[in-house]
């Protein structure tokens with residue numbers, strides 16, 4: 001055991017014995033559940049929903065340290081697409097897009113899924129080659145993706161500047177017509193309502209402080225700021241803070257956490273018909289149904305848990321947006337915020353069992369997990385219920401960091 005983790009064990013022991021109110025001190029359970037999900041974002045709430053709906057678990061709790069949907073689920077730019085390079089990624093993201101297509105009906109809740117097309121721009125020869133490779137790989141996997149010339153890009157997105165005189169001229173783009181956007185917080189609320197109706201308890205303002213094991217080493221319960229909960233199955237779905245939560249079970253994760261920012265403009269009449277992304281200039285833009293331009297920036301270069309991000313990152317993104325869409329130069333920005341994303345070395349997620357029986361983890365979605373919400377929740381619930389990773393989830397297990405069988409999706413991620 002390193003000094004660092006010894007310190008943490010000592011710190012947890014201290015908080016268990018001294019700093020909490022007397023009535024919460026140690027394992028006199030306030031409740032007992034068949035399964036507990038840590039994290040009330042879209043992935044966690046969706047997991048609880050599918051556990052109850054498709055796997056017949058009746059006593060499930062979602063424990064959320066803040067309010068549901070207050071993490072990255074409510075902070076992202078809502079881009080949905082499945083145009084990734086590798087077969088494993090096509091498997092999970094396409095599974096998700098298919099669920100998005102019917103999610104409002106499934107939940108009887110309007111998640112405002114709008115498949116208006118995602119256009120990913122190419123600005124140099126490398127971009128063109130990489131985009132073409134994605135187009136061909138996607139088609140082999142049954143995922144729609146097509147190459148557009150600069151003129152075809154302009155026809156699809158009229159505000160786009162395709163002049164040759166800009167710093168990064170548009171050399172074409174890969175278009176996934178089934179890609180689009182949805183309303184982020186509606187996804188959390190829709191899954192929450194669906195789960196609640198199936199009897200799931202959603203416990204907000206409740207932070208998980210420790211994950212306990214019994215003498216056999218199996219998960220036995222969690223200590224929270226609102227008391228002790230007994231359970232033999234825990235799913236950690238705490239994007240951005242996964243390392244912190246897993247450390248409370250004594251496990252280290254191959255993750256780093258970074259701020260990622262977004263901005264919205266003042267609302268204007270409908271002007272922007274699709275989603276445009278540029279990895280090279282680090283800018284992403286769409287228009288919400290309220291009329292705001294929704295703009296995504298890049299990640300900070302340094303790890304941090306600050307939900308802000310460097311101003312220079314946002315400034316760089318706005319420069320790029322103004323160059324690609326000069327008519328937006330005079331727009332005013334209304335709000336700017338950040339979220340914390342946790343990222344793996346191969347830029348692919350982790351859906352996995354762990355070395356602790358009964359403990360499962362779903363994380364590492366980095367800048368791109370909103371689109372994965374239904375698919376990830378669906379296969380993670382099956383994996384937890386059967387204690388065996390669902391075939392779509394299996395390639396994303398933790399053991400890939402030992403075997404070296406990485407899924408290197410860097411080019412499909414954002415601003416790495």
Ligand code: FAD
Pocket residue numbers: 038039040041042043044063064065066067068069070071072073074075076077078079080206207208209237238239240241245260261262296337338339340341365366367368369370371372
């Ligand atoms: P979250 O919604 O963050 O939920 C995790 C929850 O865990 C949080 O509510 C948190 O409070 C809770 N938690 C943490 N620690 C504890 C604890 N100890 N006890 C109890 N609860 C705890 N993805 C896309 O696909 N498309 C995009 O366009 C896109 N844009 C993005 C733009 C920004 C600015 C950001 C920040 C992210 C973006 N993403 C995007 C990524 C996407 O938002 C995330 O991958 C996804 O929302 C993760 O969902 P989640 O449910 O796993 O996490």
Ligand code: PYC
Pocket residue numbers: 077079080081277284296367368369413414
């Ligand atoms: O994964 O498509 C994406 C994305 C866009 C902006 C942030 N993430």
